[in-house]
Amino acid sequence: MGLVFAGVSFYFFILSPIFRIKEVSISGNPVFYEKIKKMMDGKNIFLVDFEAIRKETLGKFPKIAQINLKRRLPDKIIGQIEERQPVAIFNQGEEFFFLDKEGIIFENVSNKLGLIVTKPSLIEFKMIGERVLEENIMSSIIEIELKLKDNLEISIKEASVISEDRLNIKTVEGWEVYFNPKNDLSWQLTKLKAVLDKEIPTEKRKNLEYIDLRFGNLAPYKYR
Numbered sequence: 001m002g003l004v005f006a007g008v009s010f011y012f013f014i015l016s017p018i019f020r021i022k023e024v025s026i027s028g029n030p031v032f033y034e035k036i037k038k039m040m041d042g043k044n045i046f047l048v049d050f051e052a053i054r055k056e057t058l059g060k061f062p063k064i065a066q067i068n069l070k071r072r073l074p075d076k077i078i079g080q081i082e083e084r085q086p087v088a089i090f091n092q093g094e095e096f097f098f099l100d101k102e103g104i105i106f107e108n109v110s111n112k113l114g115l116i117v118t119k120p121s122l123i124e125f126k127m128i129g130e131r132v133l134e135e136n137i138m139s140s141i142i143e144i145e146l147k148l149k150d151n152l153e154i155s156i157k158e159a160s161v162i163s164e165d166r167l168n169i170k171t172v173e174g175w176e177v178y179f180n181p182k183n184d185l186s187w188q189l190t191k192l193k194a195v196l197d198k199e200i201p202t203e204k205r206k207n208l209e210y211i212d213l214r215f216g217n218l219a220p221y222k223y224r
Helices: 001-013 030-038 050-062 134-152 185-198 202-207
Strands: 023-027 064-072 076-085 088-092 097-101 107-110 116-118 156-163 168-171 176-179 208-212 221-223
Touching: 023 030, 023 208, 030 076, 030 097, 134 156, 134 168, 134 185, 176 185, 185 208, 202 208
Parallel strands: 023 076, 088 116, 116 156, 176 208
Antiparallel strands: 064 076, 088 097, 097 107, 156 168, 168 176, 208 221
């Protein structure tokens, strides 16, 4: 009796056309949708390996950050594609790539408009889809760019990751600010505002070379 029940169950859930996928609905980029759809069309809904599809999709399409899939019995798969969004442009040798908030490069670009990020110590050439910067470093760069613009009306053109405790920020005016991303960024930005307000008026900044915020309560600066 048990074997009969097992056989009937196997036929009903695995071989029966009732559970063969007839519809795949994935929101997001239609190009990716069509390619992902082909991985599942006509298969049994219970036999589709979502994790394998995720790995294959993320491996083939670096622009995709995440893909979420769900079964809707008896024969439908629904999902959503989340694409990576550029927050800066990463310069590696002679090439430029979109860089996302996780520190991953995901697309070649020829237009270099925007914040350029470099890492001079990066020796091994990174490929599209690989991480070039740690996420905490990217968070620091994003925070610095936002707060400089909103609080001090200073725009930046380049961020250079010298080491894990040194981040050089180059403003559009040509002078630089040295941060330590491992220390309190809010305090470093407070020091920057204080030294600019009290000691370096706008008319003097054209001759400024750098302001160093990395050490304690100090904010030494140097003119060219």
